[in-house]
Amino acid sequence: MSVVIIDYGSGNLHSAAKAFERAAREAELDCPVIVSSDPAVVAKAERIVLPGVGAYADCRRGLDSVAGMVEALQKRVHEDGRPFMGICVGMQLMATRGLEHTTSYGLDWIHGDVKAIEPQDPALKIPHMGWNTLSLAKPHPLLDGIPTGPDGLHAYFVHSYALAPTDPGDVIATTDYGGPVTAIVGRDNLVGAQFHPEKSQALGLKLIANFLRWRP
Amino acid sequence: MLKVRLIPCLDVKDGRVVKGVQFLDLVDAGDPVEAAKAYDAAGADELCFLDITASHEARGILLDVVRRTAEACFMPLTVGGGVRTVEDIRNLLLAGADKVSINTAAVKNPDFVREASEKFGNQCIVVAIDAKKVSGEGEGPRWEIFTHGGRNPTGIDAIAFARQVTELGAGELLVTSMDRDGTKGGYDLALVRAIADAVSVPVIASGGVGNLDHLVDGVSKGHASAVLAASIFHFGTHTISEAKGYMAKAGLRMRLDEPAHP
Numbered sequence: 311m312s313v314v315i316i317d318y319g320s321g322n323l324h325s326a327a328k329a330f331e332r333a334a335r336e337a338e339l340d341c342p343v344i345v346s347s348d349p350a351v352v353a354k355a356e357r358i359v360l361p362g363v364g365a366y367a368d369c370r371r372g373l374d375s376v377a378g379m380v381e382a383l384q385k386r387v388h389e390d391g392r393p394f395m396g397i398c399v400g401m402q403l404m405a406t407r408g409l410e411h412t413t414s415y416g417l418d419w420i421h422g423d424v425k426a427i428e429p430q431d432p433a434l435k436i437p438h439m440g441w442n443t444l445s446l447a448k449p450h451p452l453l454d455g456i457p458t459g460p461d462g463l464h465a466y467f468v469h470s471y472a473l474a475p476t477d478p479g480d481v482i483a484t485t486d487y488g489g490p491v492t493a494i495v496g497r498d499n500l501v502g503a504q505f506h507p508e509k510s511q512a513l514g515l516k517l518i519a520n521f522l523r524w525r526p
Numbered sequence: 527m528l529k530v531r532l533i534p535c536l537d538v539k540d541g542r543v544v545k546g547v548q549f550l551d552l553v554d555a556g557d558p559v560e561a562a563k564a565y566d567a568a569g570a571d572e573l574c575f576l577d578i579t580a581s582h583e584a585r586g587i588l589l590d591v592v593r594r595t596a597e598a599c600f601m602p603l604t605v606g607g608g609v610r611t612v613e614d615i616r617n618l619l620l621a622g623a624d625k626v627s628i629n630t631a632a633v634k635n636p637d638f639v640r641e642a643s644e645k646f647g648n649q650c651i652v653v654a655i656d657a658k659k660v661s662g663e664g665e666g667p668r669w670e671i672f673t674h675g676g677r678n679p680t681g682i683d684a685i686a687f688a689r690q691v692t693e694l695g696a697g698e699l700l701v702t703s704m705d706r707d708g709t710k711g712g713y714d715l716a717l718v719r720a721i722a723d724a725v726s727v728p729v730i731a732s733g734g735v736g737n738l739d740h741l742v743d744g745v746s747k748g749h750a751s752a753v754l755a756a757s758i759f760h761f762g763t764h765t766i767s768e769a770k771g772y773m774a775k776a777g778l779r780m781r782l783d784e785p786a787h788p
Contacts, residue, residue, distance in 0.1 A: 325596040325622045364647035435728045435751055437649050437697055441529045441781040464781045468649045509602050512783055
C-alpha cells in the first residue's frame with residue numbers, strides 16, 4: 311500500500327507528507343508516502359492526494375502545466391477507481407467550475423460550482439479562517455471514529471470560496487459559517503476536504519488514517 | 527461555529543528564541559522548534575514566529591527553523607520579520623510557513639501586498655500593522671503607522687492603511703499597539719476595534735497582554751478574530767489551556783479539543 315501526493319507547484323508539500331507519514335505510523339499502516347510530479351507515478355498510484363493552495367485559476371494552470379497529469383488522474387481515479395482525496399483548492403478542483411476572479415474549469419468529478427462564501431451575517435469575516443466543527447450530512451468511512459457536531463473535534467479552514475454541489479447527495483459534511491458551507495464532498499472512490507487535514511491536529515490525523523484504510 | 531484563535535508568538539533571533547520559554551520543561555528553552563512542539567501539544571490554535579534577526583544574511587537559519595517546525599507541528603504557522611521581497615515569501619512558504627506577515631515592506635510600498643497576494647493567494651498574506659496613538663487630549667482618536675519597532679513615524683493613518691492593504695489583498699491583519707507592547711496593560715482596544723470594524727478580513731490583536739481578561743477583551747471589546755500574546759505564556763504566568771478555559775468561561779467560543787500529541 312502507498313499513497314502519492316501530487317506535486318504541481320502549489321506550495322510546500324513537505325508538511326503534508328509528514329502528516330500522512332505520521333498518520334500512517336500511528337495507525338500502524340505500512341504505507342509509504344510519495345510526493346511526485348510524475349504522471350507515470352500517478353498512473354500507477356494506489357491512493358492519490360491532490361493538495362492545493364492559492365487561487366483556483368493558478369492551481370488549474372499548475373495542474374495543466376504538468377504534461378499528462380490530468381489524463382493520468384482521469385484514468386487512475388475515474389476509470390480504475392483508486393481512492394482519491396482532494397484538499398482545499400485540490401478539493402475545489404473536483405468541481406465543474408471555479409468562479410474565483412474568472413471562470414475556470416475543474417475536473418468535473420463533483421458537479422457544481424465553487425463560489426464566494428456569502429455569510430448571512432455581514433459581521434462574519436472573509437476568509438473563513440480558523441477552527442470550526444463539522445456537521446455530518448451522511449455517514450462516510452473517512453469520518454469513522456471522529457466526533458462531529460457542535461461538541462465534536464475541529465478542522466482548520468482557510469478559504470473565501472466554497473463548493474456548492476449540484477447533487478446534495480455529494481455533500482458528506484458541512485461547517486457552519488453564517489449558514490452551511492461545504493466541508494467534505496464525496497462519491498464512490500472520491501473524497502474532498504475544504505479544510506486542511508494536515509493542519510487539523512487530532513481530527514486531521516484520524517481522517518488521513520481513515521483515508522489510508524479506505525476501500526471504496 | 528468558528529472559534530476564537532489563541533496564538534502564542536515567539537521572537538526568534540539568529541535561530542534562537544529571545545528570552546526563551548521558561549515554564550516548560552524543555553531540554554533547550556532557546557530552541558524554537560522545541561518551543562513550537564510544546565505549544566502545539568498544549569493546544570495553541572496557531573503559532574507565530576517573529577524573526578528579529580538584524581542581518582538579512584542570516585535568513586537561512588530562519589528557513590531551517592521554519593522547516594524543522596513545520597515537520598514537527600501540524601498546526602498553522604505564521605512567520606514575519608524582515609520580509610521584503612516576493613522571493614522572501616516564496617522561501618518561507620516553501621520551508622513550510624502557512625502564512626507570511628509583511629510589515630515595513632507593505633508600508634514602504636503597499637503595492638507589494640497586491641503582488642504577494644496575487645502570487646500566493648490572500649489566505650497566506652498577513653499585514654502586520656504597528657501603530658501608535660498620535661491624537662492629543664480631547665481630540666478624536668487617531669493612530670499612526672510606525673516602523674522599526676515603533677521608532678520611525680510615517681505620517682500614515684493606521685485605519686486608512688488597514689483599509690488600503692485589505693483592498694490590495696491582505697487576508698488578515700496583525701494589529702500591534704506600540705504604546706502597549708511590553709506594558710502588560712492590555713491591548714489598545716479602541717485601535718483594534720477601529721480596525722476590525724473597518725475591514726472585512728480577520729484581525730489579530732497584539733501588544734500588551736498581561737492577564738487573561740486582556741485576551742477576553744481583545745475579542746469582546748476589540749472585535750478581534752484572534753488574540754496573540756507572548757510573555758504571559760513564555761514565562762509561565764498562564765498556560766494555553768488555562769487561557770482557553772478562561773476565555774470559554776467568559777462566553778467566547780473556543781476550541782477545547784484534546785491535543786493530538788500525548
